[in-house]
Structures are given as C-alpha cells and as structure tokens.
C-alpha cells in the first residue's frame with residue numbers, strides 16, 4: 001500500500017540515536033545568471049509572493065505577467081551583469097562563504113553536533129529541499145536564522161512561511177526555533193562599528209556616514225511591520241558605537257519599487273541633497289544587509305555614487321557588508337548559541353563531555 005501522500009519522510013531519513021542540531025541560514029535568493037531569461041523566473045517567484053506584494057491576487061497577476069515581467073528582467077539583468085563575479089552572484093558567493101565560516105566557528109565552539117546549511121527563499125537551493133537534506137543527516141533540532149538583521153514581514157516573515165509550509169508536510173518534523181531579528185545584537189553592532197573604523201583608517205573619514213536600509217512600503221509599517229523601528233534602532237546603536245550625531249550619520253531607505261509611498265527619506269534623494277548642500281565626501285554603509293548584493297554593490301556603490309557626483313559631490317565610498325568575515329561568523333555564532341540554549345548539541349564541548 002502506498003504511503004499517505006500528504007506527509008513525507010525523506011528516503012533515508014536518519015533515525016540515529018545521536019541526533020544533530022541544524023542551523024538553517026536563509027537569504028533572499030538571486031538569479032542563476034545575469035540574463036533576462038534567468039532573472040525572469042526569479043522575479044516571478046519573488047514578486048508573486050503575497051508577503052512582498054499584497055495587491056488583490058488576480059489584478060496583481062495581470063500586472064506582474066502583463067507588464068512587469070516583460071520589462072524588468074532585461075533591466076535587472078543589465079544591473080546584475082555589472083556586479084557578477086566569476087564565481088556567480090555576490091549574494092550567493094558571500095552567503096555560502098558565511099555559512100562555511102559559521103560552521104567552522106560553531107564546530108570550534110561546540111564540536112561536531114551542529115550542521116549549518118544555507119537555503120534561499122527564492123530560487124535554489126530551496127528551503128524544503130535543504131530541510132530534507134538536513135533531516136537525512138540526522139538533524140532533529142532546527143534553528144532557523146534568516147539573514148535579515150531587521151524583521152520585516154516581507155523578508156523574514158516570508159522565510160517563516162517557507163519553513164512552516166515545509167514542516168507541515170513532514171511525517172516527523174524537527175524541533176523548531178526561529179530567530180526573528182538581530183537588529184540590536186551587541187556583537188553585530190560592534191562588528192559594524194569596527195568595519196567603519198577600519199574603513200576610516202584606510203581611506204580617511206567622509207563628512208557623513210550614510211546608513212542606507214532597504215525600504216518597504218510605508219503602509220506595511222502602519223499595518224504592524226516593525227521594520228522601520230528596528231532599522232532606526234540599528235542606526236542609533238551604530239551612531240552611539242561610533243560617537244556620531246544624527247546629522248553626521250543620517251539614515252535613509254533605498255530600492256523603492258512601484259508607485260506607493262515607501263519609507264522615507266529615500267537614499268537617492270538624500271545623496272542628491274547632500275551633494276547640492278556642498279558635502280564632498282560620503283561614506284555609505286548598508287546595515288540591513290548581511291552580505292553584499294545587487295542592492296548594495298550596484299544601487300549604492302555605483303548608482304548612488306553617481307547621483308552624488310552629479311549633484312556636486314566628489315566621492316561616495318561604500319563600506320562593504322560584514323560578508324564572510326570572522327567578525328560576522330563570530331557574531332552569528334553567539335546569536336545561534338544563545339537561541340539554542342537548552343539544546344544539548346549547542347552546549348560547549350567541554351561541558352557536554354564532562355556530563
């Protein structure tokens with residue numbers, strides 16, 4: 001007789017009596033190639049997510065397939081081509097390297113009982129397939145860490161949807177914990193502050209430190225999304241760590257899509273205004289992105305740098321995300337171990353060996 005079709009247990013799922021804990025890092029996802037053909041299915045999945053765009057489904061489907069997916073893939077592919085590396089999309093390359101770094105850091109701290117894996121919310125490797133692979137390795141306790149420092153329903157919330165959909169179909173789901181956000185994690189703020197100081201030491205100090213976060217529609221915040229508040233809190237903590245005033249380190253929101261009002265002030269308008277006011281040198285950082293991607297490398301480091309020069313500025317220097325640095329892996333390891341408290345796999349090696 002065939003098994004119940006609604007529930008799966010991956011073939012070869014481990015029934016090991018020494019189960020492991022898994023850390024599932026999830027990032028947004030990125031196309032497989034900087035071409036319109038590869039960008040189109042990626043954008044279709046991303047912009048078809050109702051957490052991201054919540055217009056009435058039929059109307060939105062008509063606009064998405066009738067207009068947006070005819071125009072945007074070509075334009076986006078051109079932008080991706082400007083940042084593509086021999087190893088592929090920066091978001092993928094840095095996310096994979098960060099996952100390796102976190103695995104090494106956790107193995108050093110707690111031994112071999114923790115598995116780190118990386119999934120993408122859109123595209124490959126997907127959340128369901130990655131959780132299935134972890135179960136085959138014997139993962140019975142799963143900690144989900146979306147690579148978004150600030151919670152938004154559009155980003156983090158959507159990752160939780162993908163995890164919930166997966167768990168719902170499993171015959172033997174793992175124990176589950178999820179990290180909502182780490183916008184005020186001291187080690188994360190300290191790592192950001194250190195990266196700014198290192199940048200200043202190498203390149204000198206700009207007149208302003210612009211902190212640019214990805215935007216979301218303002219309406220989502222009115223409807224309860226904590227993203228605006230958490231972005232402001234991150235910005236305030238980074239200012240405090242560096243001893244900067246609000247005027248010295250302004251906050252702005254980038255990447256507006258569509259006609260609705262998004263969170264303000266907009267990054268492009270901010271750099272243009274600073275250029276027009278006579279500011280000559282800006283340092284820019286993106287504390288809302290764990291790793292560099294299209295939105296930082298193309299939109300900030302290229303496009304907005306150009307807007308700044310056109311408005312009368314001289315240089316906008318972009319400070320990279322924490323990417324796969326040891327400081328980043330360290331900060332995330334601390335976060336993971338705190339959220340994994342009580343799970344023996346996450347106990348320091350010596351304490352467990354002594355037990």
Ligand SMILES: C=CC1=C(C)c2cc3[nH]c(cc4nc(cc5[nH]c(cc1n2)c(C)c5CCC(=O)O)C(CCC(=O)O)=C4C)c(C)c3C=C
Pocket residue numbers: 028029030031052053072076089091148152154155214215216217255257288289292293294295
């Ligand atoms: C940092 C968190 C992010 C939030 C919040 C977010 C919301 C959001 N994004 C769009 C539309 C697009 N975003 C695109 C790229 C993109 N977005 C994030 C992160 C957040 N988005 C990242 C890390 C990236 C880069 C991906 C990469 O491959 O490097 C894009 C695709 C690129 C393009 O065509 O311009 C779109 C579209 C909306 C509508 C939204 C909230 C409603």
Ligand SMILES: [Fe+2]
Pocket residue numbers: 214255
């Ligand atoms: Fe986005």
Ligand SMILES: [Fe+2]
Pocket residue numbers: 255294295299
């Ligand atoms: Fe963008």
